[in-house]
Amino acid sequence: MLRAALLLMLCGLLAGDLAAPAAEEPETVVVSVDSTSLRFSPSSIEVSEGDTVRFFWSDQALAHNAVADDGLFDSGDPERTVDYSFTFERGMNGTYTYVCEPHEGLGMVGEIVVTALPPETPPVEPTVSEDTPFLPFVGLLVAALAAVVVRPQS
Numbered sequence: 001m002l003r004a005a006l007l008l009m010l011c012g013l014l015a016g017d018l019a020a021p022a023a024e025e026p027e028t029v030v031v032s033v034d035s036t037s038l039r040f041s042p043s044s045i046e047v048s049e050g051d052t053v054r055f056f057w058s059d060q061a062l063a064h065n066a067v068a069d070d071g072l073f074d075s076g077d078p079e080r081t082v083d084y085s086f087t088f089e090r091g092m093n094g095t096y097t098y099v100c101e102p103h104e105g106l107g108m109v110g111e112i113v114v115t116a117l118p119p120e121t122p123p124v125e126p127t128v129s130e131d132t133p134f135l136p137f138v139g140l141l142v143a144a145l146a147a148v149v150v151r152p153q154s
Contacts, residue, residue: 026050028085031110033057033064038103040066040110049117052087064100066110078102088114 031053034041037060047053055066055075063078075084078101093116100108 024048026052026087028052028054030054030056031066033060037062037064038106038108040100040108043109044111044113046113046115047088048115049088049090049093051114052085053112054083054085056083057081063102064108065102066098067101069097069099072096073098088112090117090120 027047029045029047029051031045032041032055033039045053057064058081060080063080064082065078066073066075066082066084068074073084073086075082093114096112096114098110098112
């Protein structure tokens with residue numbers, strides 16, 4: 001059995017079928033308005049490139065919006081109900097400050113820290129050309145060996 005398992009691992013290596021580690025799935029972080037109706041909650045968040053920030057509040061006593069200081073995102077005119085999302089793409093790492101325009105003077109400001117993703121590395125594809133005819137032979141040899149090793153004993 002051990003020989004069969006080792007042979008199957010060898011086949012996987014030769015075929016290049018070993019799975020690469022999965023990248024983390026993008027997340028959505030929700031920013032709302034706290035109970036005082038004059039603060040974002042949370043007021044400071046950390047996300048990664050590829051993540052989405054969703055500004056969401058419903059039926060607030062006061063109208064609010066979320067506008068980046070540098071103009072990168074803008075939820076629109078202040079409203080009592082807002083559902084606005086912005087996705088930070090690769091290359092947008094940094095720190096972003098945003099405000100609620102009608103309540104900025106009262107301290108309704110927030111901060112988003114966007115961390116960089118690791119550099120993308122293209123998958124390594126095995127190369128087979130007409131100049132390397134031995135690779136199909138190696139695959140055939142491994143398959144034949146597997147048939148002999150895992151063949152039931154009579």
